[in-house]
Amino acid sequence: MIIAKNALPGLLDNLIAEYEVYAPVKEGTYSLFKQIGKGSEAYFGFLNSKIPPKGILFPQSEKLFSYSGAQMEECIDNKKKVVFGLRPCDAQSLLLLDSVFKNDKYEDPYYMNRRANTLLVGMACSEPAPTCFCTSMGGGPFDSKGLDVMLTDTGDEYLVEAVSEKGRELMSKMGLSAAGEGQKAAAAKVRDAAVVVCKVNTDGLKGKLDANFYDTIWESFHEKCLGCGSCTYSCPTCHCFDIVDEAKDCNGCRVRNWDSCMFPLFTLHGSGHNPRTTGKERMRQRVMHKFKYFVDNFNATACVGCGRCIKNCPVNLDIREILADIQGSEARSDK
């Protein structure tokens, strides 16, 4: 199917009548995913949003329940949503978060409920950025996994393709016209031209990490790290959170907020003991979690190669260089 670019705001307006619609919105020099009230607010001029759209399903701060003494009331969000224009890497990240929020014993009702009520309309990446390395992390600029519908920018139009059954249904409500051979060929051309230049060698990486926990290599990676947590807050797969009460006397609510393994208080025990006392242990935890522990548990890296941690780091730490250093190292143990 096909839609002209100038018809997109109207299409979004139609969706807004039925769904909460989230789309990238221009904020100065970058974009962020926000709920839009009018189709014309959406802006697709940037490659990707500064902060990932994961917050639509797993908000940075969310009320779990409110209480008045022991009288509790759950805050479950049942609204139907469409995320419009998310990139393939971010769609892949949601598949990874799915395995976190539904494990062998428990299900997180807040995330899972939103997930079940949310449709994902993706936007293929015609011009990947120099910081993109999705093709090294099991994805790609035109990878449709996890999406319901995928759009390809062919210049004045978007080619619209259904990926899932739910996506097909959504498309039937959009009033699209059929794509001609020429339009399909134009889309194929865009696809072939979209090349992710940066490659990260992951062959054997897991094996190195299996053996190098006590390696001296961890002594230096964190040296310039400020511990600000930008990498984790801008990561589409990071899912650490804190649980706090916001209350006056016995009335209030239990809230969860994004947290970060890069903060020293994250693992501090009540006794004062801390298993990860310095930046060294915290940097190691972040790398190990993404490229070893997550692989052990879910058979996938908890990194989709979106490059946000590289772009947002105030001291230019680059996960690609860290991985390359690990790949180039011989295991040296200081245990």
Added chain:
Amino acid sequence: MQRNPYLPLPMKLVKNFTETEDKLIHTFTFQFMSEEDEKSFPYMPGQFAEICVFGKGEAPFGIASSPTEPGFLKFSVAKVGVVSTALHLMEEGTMVGVRGPLGNYYPVEQMKGKDIVIIGGGFAFTTLRSLVNYMLKPEHRGDYGKITVIYGARNPGLLLYKDERDEWSKRSDIDLICTIDRPADGWTGKVGFIPTVTKEVAPSSNNSVAIICGPPVMIKFTMPELEACGFKPEQVIMSLENRMKCGIGMCGRCNVGNKYVCKDGPVFTRAELNQLPNEY
């Protein structure tokens, strides 16, 4: 869909008991509000729960009562911060929330037919109390061989569960050895650190399981003594206490290597821990 794992069960504080002489540890008894609530909380020795003080927050504590003691849950809590202090100050009759049971438990099935050696230090005796009471229950006692308990604290006033220890010392089917760090007036038990006492008691490792809970230094120095008695890493069981929030393996706070202590633990064998990095 299953029950919302973040919502606590309302329970009533029926007893706030000052457990130690320094008053820093209180034992709390919470009552289930209905039979249905109690049914929804089937637990085993070694599991923990998040106790929620409405208006303050929640924190994880090992369950000190045993499933063989119906109607209530017991926790022994050290006063260290916001939630624990609020609990210490709480009046009997106040409602709290309890979320759980969480985590795995002592392998009471695999322990059947074996001699059991329990070693506890300081106030880490909480879930060991649960385990001892579980095994001493008439319908379970026959499942286990000899039960030896070595329990130490700095001074007699810091040993928990005095009334129960008195009961246990009267019984012939459990061998209780209590020890304190330095001699004290009126103390007739042993004097010495737990590793030394373990060496003296020299429990046999033959067809045995050792369960050890306590401060890291105590564990560090007791392990070699257990090894000297012939205990293999598979025969030694420990319980970890990493900082926790969700308790259900999602918030990412409590991992040791690829395991979440809250969901995959807190109970691990020494052999399992040897496979993991030493981040606890």
